[in-house]
Amino acid sequence: MDTTKLVILETSDLHGSIYPVSYADQSCRDVGLGKAATLIRREQAAGNQILLIDDGDLIQGTPLLYHYVKCDHKRPNPMVLLENRLGYDGAVIGNHDFNFGRAVLEKTIRNSDFPWLSANIVSSETGQPYFGRPYLIKEFANGVRVAVLGLTTRYIPVWEKPENILGMRFDDPVATARRWIPRLKNEGRADVVVVAYHGGFERDPDSGEATETPDGENEGYRICTDVPGVDVLLTGHQHRRISGKIIHGVTIVQPGVNGKYLGKVVVDLASKGERWQITGKRSGLLSVSGVPADRQLLRLTDPYEADTEAWLNRPLGRIEGDMRVTDPMDVRTRDHPLIEFINWLQMKVSGVDISLTALFDNASPGLPEHVTMRDIMANYIYPNTLKVIRISGRDMRAALERSASYFMLLNGKVTVSPSFTTPKPQHYNYDMWEGIHYIMDISKPVGSRIVKLEYHGAPVTPDGRYDVVMNNYRSGGGGDYQMFRGRPVIKDIPVDVAEIMADAFEKQKVIQARTNHNWKLVYGPYHRKGTD
Template sequence: MTSILITSDLHGRLDRFKPLVNQMKALNPDLVIDNGDFLDGSPATFYYKHIDKNLHPMIKLANEIYDVAVFGNHEFHHNLSAIQNLGSECYFPWISCNIGEFAKPYFIKNIRGKKFVVVGVTTHFTPVWDEYGYVKDLNFEDALKALQYWVDYVVTNENPDYLIVSYHGGFTEDPLTGTVYQERVGENQANEILEAITGIDLLITGHQHLYINEKIQDTIIIQPASHGIGFFEVQIDFEQGHSYAIFHQLEEDQLSCSYPNEVENWLDQELTYIQRDYSYNGLLTSRLSSHPFIQLIHDMQLKATDAQISVCDLLYMETGGLNGRITNRDLFINAPREHKLRVILLAGIEIKQLIEQSAAVLAMNQNGEIDFSTNVYPHTPMPYQYDFWGGISYLIDIREPVGHRVKNMIFKGESLENEHYYRVVLNSYRLTGYDFPLLKNRKILSETIQTVPFLFKDYLQSGFPSVVPDHGNFKVIYL
């Protein structure tokens, strides 16, 4: 019996990675693969990038277990020299077949007389999310086309006994039921891979943070969820001619492990104390009217720039905000993304169009309750495509059709003028235009030197007013 272990989308969860590695080692695997988005996205990653710049402990652990890793899109949230440095610190190769000479296309391991080939591939939407031009010199070929070429090459020239495709991308439809997740726009091509390419024994997917364990004809199809909650084990019996996948999930106590002491101590350092309550509770309710925490974010962004109008969003979580003793942990929970703030010009009519797009994420469900439209209709905007606008006041009436919901837009006591241009501050991710195409390729008037976590920290420690002013207000009408 041959054993293959697979992780994906760990996003720097060092707190869970150690028990994960211990469990993987105990299985004495023959081949261990990571499917990308390995480090980026956790307090530990921030700490070892900015506070303690020694070798990241996750890399030390990874070097004890992995045979090969595939580049995910989050690996390219850093400049190319940093990515290359990551590769030099790892004892295992990073592969992807659709980034030209930047990475080798596949990996071979011979196990008890059988040749295993892993072809890696990365969603070619990666440059779409590039905020700083890090990948401008790389050519991300269409993942499906590159994979067709390299699978054919491997089959012809390497004659594998077992062919693995490790794709940092996902599905547009459920591979078994056909349930539609999203339109086929190219970000997630796993369905097309299954339709167009034969002979794949194991298809590893990721990027979407889903749990998938299916077998279609002779192909095992998996996606190992995310953030280190577990890993897949694929068992192959060549003699009996069968194979299957098992998901090993961490125990409850392991899911709530701590980071190393130095990280926990840093997270618990007090930054300031806030008298008023700026916390919120409720994923949906916090999006229906002006909230003190949103005003706080607007205040920070407007003070950090020379903008007249501020745009921000909330993380996709039930609770957040600030109250009482504020630590680095509170800061990172509410502002983890290392985006910069950029100021652009937008006409009043464009601002209305953008708020209309945000307003489209809401709908009434069959119980007559306000809900996210993704829960009501198919092919609708995702909840994270919802922004809050400060410096202006407005109403959103979801009883009206999409595109005609925004009313009474007021700037400094006057109606927002369609043809007048306003200085607007947004984060650098929004300006990639991925969720809001109207924002793509806008001329940038100014950009902060620091990223949002540092700007937020400075604001809390030196620029925080006794009472945060209201920068306009909004309300969602639905009854």
């Protein structure tokens, strides 16, 4: 009996990360496709049958990709240049791959030497896969046939700008897989069936305990338990590191974020007549820590990197005062000049007097005295635009309660609720508001923590109407802010917030760091943050 081995390699959520650097301060980091490429080359050189898949969120997330889209889009997408050279077999469409608009995504697909897959993103008119390729089948020289079905989180319409997904419908990935898997096994004669899903797990892979509300964002566990015939499930989206686990006979893997790890699944097969039968499966993660980047490969994108660095180093203006971030928790528990500045800008460009924003990441350094484009991009890391929506006072209170649930008290100390850190950090879902006065008492139960809420010196009324500016992600209800979903859009401002920030410095040259202490966090009668 002949035997053979199939090695499946997965990258996911690279988010435009190519070089092993931090763009905020140019320090070295163990990240990027350049390092992952070295591991991929080693696996390819080992003589095994290789299937190489990218699981989505490829083309957004670093200043390099932002600069490419905004200033340099005539050249091919740099991520595609590298994945073409590495010989990727396919890629899955992720939610962030829509962020720069349909034209950028469609050009990326055209320039790829491999198919982009998503069986559940379909035409709203015909019901057929919108991007044409729901799956791929790869046949190796010894006759082993591997099918890969691509699926994408169906939650995208909650987050994405409507114009970026016009004409698309996002179907249930579980039901979609049930329809396609028998076809891949029978008509496609697949010996190994792989589902590559840009989504994660709604239940703990070990215990099966629910870890998320069943809203459809992550449905990997259901794919394993409710879809017969799946051998391997490649996942992403949650930025988790998962390997060495099997759910209902399905081997699973998820390789984290930014190319820190390469997912690897080994499938052992033995011949059985004209077909091959799986005799064993196992998954693991290969770390890029200490691995040198593939310099020969990176020569393809070095010109992009040089242009990006020159753009990032461009001086913009100066700050009087201090907008640096030294303690992310301090920023989120008392009024901070960086947040005040962003909210002030949003109000200025929108013409309304209520705004909200977030400190997106704990790695945000804030703004130094002399500000460059690098400093802007280090803090505002998403290509968000702004919308003004009209909400009720009831909506406002519900949104503030959602933000107040970010905190918990542990032995008298303010800390972050696990619901905002596990299984994926979601610090970007805690908002701070300007234009209203409010107090959060986090010693009270979740849902009843807003103990003061005023607008122009008067209490906010449940049925009152208020125009509020926020980024497009939040205005669509992203981050479980469902109270904003479907509210009237009063104004759409189609300029990236990072560009608005840069423009403010270039025009004003000097910006004052200031706060007005319009909100306060308290926890009990004696412990307070901020001032009235």
